Amino acid sequence: MKYDIKITKTTEPKNKPQDESKLGFGKVFTDHMFIMDYNDEQGWHDGRIVPFGPMPIHPASTVLHYGAEIFEGMKAYRTVDNEICLFRPMDNIRRLNDSAERLCLPLLDEEGCLDILKTIVEIEKDWVPKAEGTSLYLRPYMFGNDPHLGVHAVHNATFVVICSPVGAYYAEGINPVKIAIESTDVRAVKGGTGYAKCGGNYAASLRAGQKAELAGYTQVLWLDGVHRKYIEEVGSMNVMFKVDGKIITPELTGSVLPGVTRRSCIALLKEWGYEVEERLFSVQELFEAAKNGKLEEAWGTGTAAVVSPIGQLFYEGEAYTVSNNLIGEVTQKLYDNLTGIQWGKIKDEHNWIVKVCNG
């Protein structure tokens, strides 16, 4: 089912970034955005693409008081053949609906949502950057928008898509990042919202993230909220380790985000013949492996982070260097293959790529 989309083009197009090597992440926005409203009577209605800019919001809106917000992160790529493509968009759309279900927000028709994404990307296609390592990041998000203060599942919601040309998420680029393992704060617990991509999970992570940054670390690695023992995920990415030839990644226990990049990396690793263990992996087991010289590589996976090597892990006063603080062989192979598929340099044998339009 397609949603009706009314298109109002800007009369004041902005200049596009001149130096794409300086894009960074999420600082520049395109000329347009998509907005659609929901209420119980009309369902999703009034889909519109409008000039990018501030949105009025009722001061009592649910999202401002109770944090009813979910989002996705996905990218449009300009391939070597100058086509504009999305990577596994239905996976993100399904996860958006899973998040909506958890937060009692209204679901979207999945094909309709894909059509929205393709429509805004086609309108903004000249904003999809060309430089190596760049893409147009899409941030679809939905929030509860009831204009009153009772704590209830909402009857009004808003769905928005904004677009931002981006380069690397981390200032380090593809160089290894330093990660601090957090032992005080927790991000999520089973039964909570850990598997959903909701703003609240990220709000809960900010204090530990700030502490880590002040201590010179790029991000936090979270442990499970019950035993404070099992590795879950890093602030903006899932995490994988190569230990004694095998790949270990935390299983999806309910408090870990089911990453689309995680899923894609697992598929590639298995095709290359690696044994991939999705299981509980304790921080003690990790450091045991590090001390015995069996921790060969560590990396994160995520839409924004792509595949990011981890060069140092810090936990309760001790720092462990991984892979001599260099990008490991498997990490590099994953990065090259994943981005190779995304940028059309490597044949897509998985049907992961969805073409939007010619560039």
Ligand code: COI
């Ligand atoms: C993404 O990888 O797209 C994310 O949403 C992570 C983020 C919070 C920057």
